[in-house]
Amino acid sequence: MARKNLLEFTPKGIYCQQADIYIDPWQPVNKAILTHAHGDHARRGSNYYLAHHTSAHVLRLRLGEDINLETIAYNEPIYIHGVKVTLHPAGHIVGSAQIRLEYEGEVWVASGDYKTEPDFISQPFEPVKCHTFITESTFGLPVYQWKPQPQIMNEINQWWEDNQNQDKVSVVFAYSLGKAQRILCNLNHELGKIFVHGAIWNTNEALKKDGLHIPATIRVNRELAKDEYRGGIVIAPPSALATPWLKKFQPYATAAASGWMTLRGAKRRKALDRGFVLSDHADWNGLTSAIDATGAQRVYVTHGYKSAFARYLNERGIEAYEAETLFEGESIDNVPVEGED
Structure with a gap:
């Protein structure tokens, strides 16, 4: 019919x-x-x-x-x-x-x-x-077949800890709405300070008004001394990738959280240090x-x-x-x- x-x-x-x-x-x-x-x-x-x-x-x-x-x-x-x-x-x-x-x-x-x-x-x-x-x-x-979320989050936390041991700031690129909050809610907050790009900060504030519980973070801003970021992790939108905004975190390691990280070469094309398959x-x-x-x-x-x-x-x-x-x-x-x- x-x-x-x-x-x-x-x-x-x-x-x-x-x-x-x-x-x-x-x-x-x-x-x-x-x-x-x-x-x-x-x-x-x-x-x-x-x-x-x-x-x-x-x-x-x-x-x-x-x-x-x-x-x-x-x-x-x-x-x-x-x-x-x-x-x-x-x-x-x-x-x-x-x-x-x-x-x-x-x-x-x-x-x-x-x-x-x-x-x-x-x-x-x-x-x-x-x-x-x-x-x-x-x-x-x-x-495209995803691993369980807890496994990916453990990998992100371990990467952050490894970067700390090398005295590097960890910078993860993730969508301001959705993926950034997933990562923030699953980071090991005992490891160190967690910083967020202004776009993610603004998104978090809006989501809090809608009832979402989001752990405490620090907004990246011009007033923070460079040493403040040492050993920390920064969550930023993909728009910040390969921009002068990153200079304040040197030395740093970069990663992206995306389903496209499944593909061989995606990490290399974006000059990333690490890719996490998270979608x-x-x-x-x-x-x-x-x-x-x-x-x-x-x-x-x-x-x-x-x-x-x-x-x-x-x-x-x-x-x-x-x-x-x-x-x-x-x-x-x-x-x-x-x-x-």
Whole structure:
């Protein structure tokens, strides 16, 4: 039986005609539902935003204090022109949500970005039964299979301790929203002082207002003497990589936390001393298990290895299509952000 189309991919974004609302639009629209606060999913200029409670302050930090923002809890239904809309945990970052839409018995889920491994700071991923599922495929190849988070965090702590023994400052590059908080919450704070870039400091302050507990850190600033950093660890966004901002920490060792560190050569191309395979996106097993759990008969594959992943799903008997979007997935590159000291 042919399925109804509750969502369509338009030049402005993913659109629900029945509710007259867009999901993560990449152009300004009248009404937008946001899966999370990363810049490729939450963009400025729309007249109204709907998102989860725990992304409220970080959205205002990124989009402006004066945005017209309504927030709801997970599994709290809201009805828009007869379409039932609920948000469900995506496990990607704090406040991230899958968007479930139901209309006349038809159910679609737009997952945004997601990961299935619990990180113990964001609400764990929740599979949602649906007829049609929109999935990312950032790491949609079998080569991408993550080690357990505790193992990676132990590696980061050991690297920090090794650098201390060489009288070096440890500098880890990680997304300001999501990965930076995961690392901060799992560092061994008994090892030494923990410093954060201004962009991460500002993000942390916003997340604290939304109820997230974040351990104490020191903001990098011009007033701190160079000796203050000795033996410490600094968390910075990828935008700070290979910039004069790093000079204040010499001598230092650098590392990046990214799923792309799986690839041989990624660390070398960025002139990093170390790479840690840590991602806020689902790996191959996470993607396939999540889709299986939805029971979806049709899947649209967005950013990432979408051609290969859609082909794999079709070979398994799942009706799958590639979808063009402006979502970017994960990168160890980043645009400059406010708050750089």
